Amino acid sequence: MAEQRDATTSLAEAQSSLSGLMTRLRGGMPGGQAGLIGLLVVLVVVFSLFIPGFASVGTLQSFMFQLPLLGLLSLAMVVPLITGGLNLAIIATTNQCALLMVWIMNSLLVPDAGVGATLGVIALAMLAGLALCLVIGLVTGALVAYTGVHPILVTLGTKSLIDGISIYLTRGRALSGVPEILSSTLNGSVFGVPVIFLILIFAAVFVGVVLKRTAFGIACAMIGSNLEATRYSAIDVKRVLVGVYTMSSLTCFVAALVMVATFNSASADYAQSYLLVTILAAVLGGVDPFGGFGTITGLMVALSVLQVISSGFNQFGLSNYLTLAIWGATLIVVVAAQTLKPYLGDIFSLRRRDQQEKSA
Amino acid sequence: MPDALSVAGAVPHASDGRAGLTRLRRRPEFWLLLVILIVGALFSALAPGFLSLPNVIDLLETYSVQAVMAMGLFVVLVAGGIDISFAATASVSQYCAALLASQMGLPAPLVILAGLLIGTALGCLNAALIFYLRITSIIATIAMMSVSFSLLMYFSGGRSIYTLPDWWTTRITFFQTETASGDLARITLPIVLMIVVALVTWAMMTRLSVGRQLYAMGGNAEAARRIGVPIARLHFVAYGYLGFTAALAGMLQAHRVGESVPNAFANTELAVLSAAVLGGASLTGGIGTVPGVLLGIVLLAMLQNGLNLLGVSSYFFQIVIGLTILVSTSVTVISSRRGRRLRGIGEASTHG
Numbered sequence: 103m104a105e106q107r108d109a110t111t112s113l114a115e116a117q118s119s120l121s122g123l124m125t126r127l128r129g130g131m132p133g134g135q136a137g138l139i140g141l142l143v144v145l146v147v148v149f150s151l152f153i154p155g156f157a158s159v160g161t162l163q164s165f166m167f168q169l170p171l172l173g174l175l176s177l178a179m180v181v182p183l184i185t186g187g188l189n190l191a192i193i194a195t196t197n198q199c200a201l202l203m204v205w206i207m208n209s210l211l212v213p214d215a216g217v218g219a220t221l222g223v224i225a226l227a228m229l230a231g232l233a234l235c236l237v238i239g240l241v242t243g244a245l246v247a248y249t250g251v252h253p254i255l256v257t258l259g260t261k262s263l264i265d266g267i268s269i270y271l272t273r274g275r276a277l278s279g280v281p282e283i284l285s286s287t288l289n290g291s292v293f294g295v296p297v298i299f300l301i302l303i304f305a306a307v308f309v310g311v312v313l314k315r316t317a318f319g320i321a322c323a324m325i326g327s328n329l330e331a332t333r334y335s336a337i338d339v340k341r342v343l344v345g346v347y348t349m350s351s352l353t354c355f356v357a358a359l360v361m362v363a364t365f366n367s368a369s370a371d372y373a374q375s376y377l378l379v380t381i382l383a384a385v386l387g388g389v390d391p392f393g394g395f396g397t398i399t400g401l402m403v404a405l406s407v408l409q410v411i412s413s414g415f416n417q418f419g420l421s422n423y424l425t426l427a428i429w430g431a432t433l434i435v436v437v438a439a440q441t442l443k444p445y446l447g448d449i450f451s452l453r454r455r456d457q458q459e460k461s462a
Numbered sequence: 463m464p465d466a467l468s469v470a471g472a473v474p475h476a477s478d479g480r481a482g483l484t485r486l487r488r489r490p491e492f493w494l495l496l497v498i499l500i501v502g503a504l505f506s507a508l509a510p511g512f513l514s515l516p517n518v519i520d521l522l523e524t525y526s527v528q529a530v531m532a533m534g535l536f537v538v539l540v541a542g543g544i545d546i547s548f549a550a551t552a553s554v555s556q557y558c559a560a561l562l563a564s565q566m567g568l569p570a571p572l573v574i575l576a577g578l579l580i581g582t583a584l585g586c587l588n589a590a591l592i593f594y595l596r597i598t599s600i601i602a603t604i605a606m607m608s609v610s611f612s613l614l615m616y617f618s619g620g621r622s623i624y625t626l627p628d629w630w631t632t633r634i635t636f637f638q639t640e641t642a643s644g645d646l647a648r649i650t651l652p653i654v655l656m657i658v659v660a661l662v663t664w665a666m667m668t669r670l671s672v673g674r675q676l677y678a679m680g681g682n683a684e685a686a687r688r689i690g691v692p693i694a695r696l697h698f699v700a701y702g703y704l705g706f707t708a709a710l711a712g713m714l715q716a717h718r719v720g721e722s723v724p725n726a727f728a729n730t731e732l733a734v735l736s737a738a739v740l741g742g743a744s745l746t747g748g749i750g751t752v753p754g755v756l757l758g759i760v761l762l763a764m765l766q767n768g769l770n771l772l773g774v775s776s777y778f779f780q781i782v783i784g785l786t787i788l789v790s791t792s793v794t795v796i797s798s799r800r801g802r803r804l805r806g807i808g809e810a811s812t813h814g
Contacts, residue, residue: 190732250795250796251792251795252745252746252791255745255787258735258736259784259786259791260788261732262732262783262787263788264784265780265784266778266781266784267781269780270775270781378607378608379608381600382601385601391598391601392598421616423612424613426608427612429608430604431609434591434605434606437601438595438597441595442595
């Protein structure tokens with residue numbers, strides 16, 4: 103399938119000019135998002151009709167409290183995915199960063215510290231966390247870029263290494279003791295919108311703008327489409343790749359902040375089950391797992407779909423395990439529908455050109 | 463892939479001996495064996511009990527379950543795919559078989575057949591999703607993993623089954639011997655099964671046409687299709703075989719521990735994948751050998767066991783695995799790339 107698609111893509115690219123390519127990159131995978139938004143609307147309507155109290159401010163608020171962690175982790179996953187890579191170490195990075203921050207805050211804060219001292223320690227902890235993520239990102243990026251080992255393998259190794267160090271140092275225990283001032287700020291709300299949700303929005307807009315409007319972002323998509331062609335276009339592929347994994351790792355720092363706020367503690371094994379879910383969310387949002395295509399808007403719509411499904415089924419009183427199963431099934435159905443659409447269109451209308459456009 | 467070229471022996475060197483050595487140097491198995499020998503020598507010097515027969519046998523038995531799964535995963539990797547769901551498949555078939563045996567009291571052959579059928583069916587479902595619905599293998603199998611594992615946890619409620627029948631949990635010893643120190647060393651069913659599965663996989667991949675076709679498909683699916691390789695059938699063979707070995711490993715694991723725990727295989731998938739990849743199976747397909755994958759398992763097993771014997775904290779083990787994966791994959795790729803440059807063939811992409 104990959105070869106087939108590549109062949110069609112290169113043919114289309116040869117015909118269209120650079121501006122045509124840019125609109126394609128901006129548009130992401132054709133047809134995916136409209137269907138997804140439709141699915142979101144249908145889900146919300148159906149749940150509102152069948153679950154009393156679903157269409158309420160409370161549901162919306164819990165939605166906004168639950169989404170940020172998965173959302174930020176998915177953002178960290180999407181950037182490498184667009185370059186045709188993968189970062190399996192995002193959860194490990196996030197956990198280790200959270201552990202470091204909580205540890206610093208724990209060991210440096212005395213019980214009766216003044217507000218100034220507390221804020222200073224929090225700033226120091228955040229700085230240390232940021233530095234840690236920066237180092238992890240740079241090392242991962244350098245390994246991917248300069249050794250040429252497949253990113254799945256590199257990040258499998260770094261994940262194991264980072265997790266190992268966290269578990270070794272904490273002996274698997276959770277660290278608690280987040281300063282009141284930090285947790286109350288992060289768990290607070292501005293005009294009814296949770297602070298952590300605002301953080302997610304800011305991060306998403308930032309990543310979205312970087313991917314769409316900067317030379318770096320265009321280079322990412324080009325690497326995902328064709329690494330060699332990008333190299334021959336005088337783009338320093340290695341530097342871009344280092345940047346990609348650094349950006350992914352820095353997003354983990356933001357995720358670590360949200361994690362510290364929501365769990366009020368840190369541990370080496372929090373949120374491990376999210377690792378594969380972030381890939382599901384990205385693919386559901388139209389990110390091509392081979393790289394090259396994908397938008398942050400699509401990802402956010404997909405995350406909303408997943409979270410609405412989760413909230414709805416929770417209010418039905420169904421177990422979390424069932425939610426995960428339904429997430430998986432949703433992905434299969436949506437991707438299958440995208441594959442089958444051209445064939446169905448062919449049967450109903452026999453429009454050959456339409457089919458060609460969609461299979462590209 | 464260029465590695466396949468060098469393995470095939472198209473290296474025009476002056477002397478046969480040197481060519482053989484260069485060829486050998488580019489095989490990941492060679493480096494792996496070297497590392498294993500060094501690590502083995504190190505551990506046996508530091509930890510006296512390391513090379514004793516009972517310890518080695520024990521090591522083999524502990525890792526037999528992972529080795530059986532790795533054999534199936536190897537076939538899928540060679541075919542150019544990847545499967546994340548096999549650990550969930552193993553859990554599902556193990557639990558279903560355990561239910562049939564303990565609740566309905568079915569006889570042994572029926573239970574084993576049912577377990578293997580469930581595993582194979584789940585594998586074939588993966589193949590159908592990947593081939594007919596064109597879902598990328600990693601995405602399809604991640605989705606299938608969450609579906610099957612979550613449904614298992616939902617319907618089982620996370621409860622373990624302790625009442626396995628005797629035929630299942632009784633140890634079967636094929637050969638036993640007493641060492642000089644008086645310890646018993648037993649060759650048990652898991653070890654024998656592991657050897658049988660490895661031999662069958664090896665024979666299938668190197669002696670049967672289906673094996674050559676799988677290598678061809680993994681190397682270049684489109685080229686394979688155009689020379690008449692049945693791509694659809696091969697997908698079902700590869701993923702079905704992995705489902706089969708996963709189910710076998712699942713039931714073997716219940717045999718070893720004497721109970722069926724629904725989440726016993728949590729996080730096994732990445733460990734087995736690491737072992738297969740350490741052993742030289744390429745994620746891009748078409749490359750890999752059965753001995754290599756077995757060596758990968760042996761290396762991880764030795765590291766864990768040796769560190770244990772040395773009294774190093776088991777928490778430390780994961781750090782070692784991480785470093786091993788990073789170092790070994792980097793060395794393999796860099797050394798093969800250097801070889802490629804010498805032969806003047808353009809540097810191929812290993813990214814994506």
